[in-house]
Amino acid sequence: MRGSFVERSLKSLIAASQYAAGAEQMAAGNGALQRVDPRVKVAGLFGLVMLAAASRQLRVIGWLFGAAVLLALLSRIPIQKLATWIWLPVILFTGAIALPALFLTPGRTALSFGGFVITEQGVRAAGFLISRAETTATLSSLLVLTTPWPAVLRALRTFRCPVVVVVILGMTYRYIFVILQTAFEMLESRKSRTVGTMPPRERRRLAASSVGVLLGKSLQLSGDVHLAMQSRGFRGEIHLLEDFRARTSDWLWLTGFTSIAIAGIWFQL
């Protein structure tokens, strides 16, 4: 069964659990960004993500990446974790898309070998793709690695995100781990009962029935949750606690994010 779909699925589920556990642990830490008002972080980091996405200069994207790494270090996020969780998957995905651009983008020849021609425009195009993807992914990850998820959701309310969406996002996040645990137990028990290699057709049937069972359990769970909510007085009205208070240091952080964004825009001109 080595490398079977059950094992690979289990691996994906474990990786997601480990990432979530690691993120929660870091968010509860005492780094620089962890102490900042979540609203400031949402606005500031999203602004920098937008700037990186819109930038037409590689050096500006490079500086933003440097700023993201500096913020990660100040927030006591291990660089090794960033490399494993963020940088490596992004370079594998975006790198595979960017690599052919070196050869396929028409333009001035930068290098030629064995009949292959790498163009200057191709190098820049690949550079834009990879640097943007790495920078925006790093900046985005800073938010969830330094802020508990419920605080991120409450901060979204400040930016007029509909309350029903905030509640659904919060509940979904919670039930992801409940269903993840159910899926893990289902696959683990199946793995422990399986001896030898199953034929491909049987493997597909098992995968479909596993998803079907999970679907039935999920719908059952939604019914139970609904009844539990009703029994506690839920009649469709939603109230959220919004207990943020911006301190002087939060305003300074906001000024800092704004200054980086203005500097980035200045260098575009």
Added chain:
Amino acid sequence: MHIPDGDRSPSTCAVLFAGSTPFWYASLRRMKRALNTRMIPLLSVFAAFSFIVMMFNLPLPGGTTGHALGVGIAAIVLGPWASILAISIALAIQAVFFGDGGITAIGANCFNMAIVGSLVAYGVYRLVAGGAAIESPRRIVAAALAGYIAINAGALIAAVEFGIQPMLFHDAAGAPLYAPYPLHIAIPAMMIGHLTIAGLAEMVISGGVVAWLQRAEPHLLEATSGETVGWKATRPVWAALGVLMLLTPLGVLAAGTAWGEWAPGPGAPEGMRRMAAFWTAPMPQYAPPFLRSAGLGYALSAMAGTGLIILAVLIAGRLTRGRSQ
């Protein structure tokens, strides 16, 4: 298809976010009306389920494995509107919390996978399954096709989004600023992977889960089964209408025309002649100006006329129902 930030320009992402908003709004309205207090737990738990399903590695023909999106099964079990919301929420959490797909690209990714995927999957499923019984093998085929076509429709839209980037966004030296490949490269590159591995994964999961539900929990397939007595009873009428529309060009075979049918005939009063020029029809004499074949023009006119009548009846029905409620 979880595309990160930087492959599409912020303006493309903004347009697709704006394009997605009416679908989210309409879905929320419909769900709220249909489910009331059940909406929040159902959507939350189903979004969580969709999230987990995207992590399953599915064994595919040929010995490889692939991830499914689960959009086919979501649209079949929940219907297209709830599916749009559930998949969108799962994608948003993947992007923001797990870094799978870009934050600026949330709207674009939701448009391709949640909106296009759900609507196409539901449409194909209903079209192919027709009024077949819940336990009919035809529903398995319909579900498999729905998943396969939905994922490929989403991939095609994404490929077009990538393909237009180098035309619209490049620097002074001509280097593309976002996805660097033009349409003739972006479309095949995107579609090869989806027509084979990703499409097969979605096909296996959609068809397989419907087959399992038929045996274990058939009631979960009832919501979108489309099994209604009214439709079955009127099916012969629709078939006859179709045959009649195809037979309309027979009239062209007859020689001559009825007096005064197309224009005031000889000896017609002056008032009738004057009024004849008062209104010119969009398709005069059942012959659309862009068609040379009279027979084809007749058949097309029959279809357009029938369509307009059905539309008018549907609108009148909806207005009447709204008033009575």
